[in-house]
Amino acid sequence: MQEEVTEKTIALCIKGGKITAQILKAALLKLLSKMEKKKQQAKGEKSQCEKSGKQSIKSLQKSGAQITNIVVTDNNIKSFDRVARKYGIDYSLKKVEQDGKTEYMVFFKAKDVDVMTAAFKEYTSETLKKQKRESVRQKLEKVKAELSNHRQLKKEKKREQETIR
DSSP, X not given: OHHHHHSOOOOOOOOOSSOOHHHHHHHHHHHHHHHHHHHHHHHHHHHHHSOOSBOXXXXXXXXXXXXXXXXXXOSOGGGHHHHHHHHTOOEEEEEEEXXXXXXXXXXXXXXXXXXXXXXXXXXXXXXXXXXXXXXXXXXXXXXXXXXXXXHHHHHHHHHHHHHHO
16 A cells, blocks of 8 residues: 555556557657646745745735735835845835835734834844944044054153153
């Protein structure tokens, strides 16, 4: 019984009085093409169901879940994509301009509210860390200033010692 389950069997029925090699070849080619079509259709259905991450609003609505939104004013919304992929959130972005200000509306499924809040907390903490952190150029300027002050102190000490003798 296990052998029957593990092996795949294909039944091919051909009606005809005389079966030649050409007829058998044509029948097998037709069978293979039908099998490939079934595989492609199955892959197409999976890709539509498993679509996740950034999507259009229509594809979010097709999923059948209720959609909610959040307004975000950050211009660097692209970096949110990485965090959303980490949490597996299905979302859609829409850019809205009002009174010269650009805002982004983030649409997502209502069942993902808790996950979305966790993702936004992580995203905002990352952006705040980046803003608080000094740039490399500013650090370099500070080090240059310290070195120049240090050199001046050494020169002054040497001059004082020479005058004392």
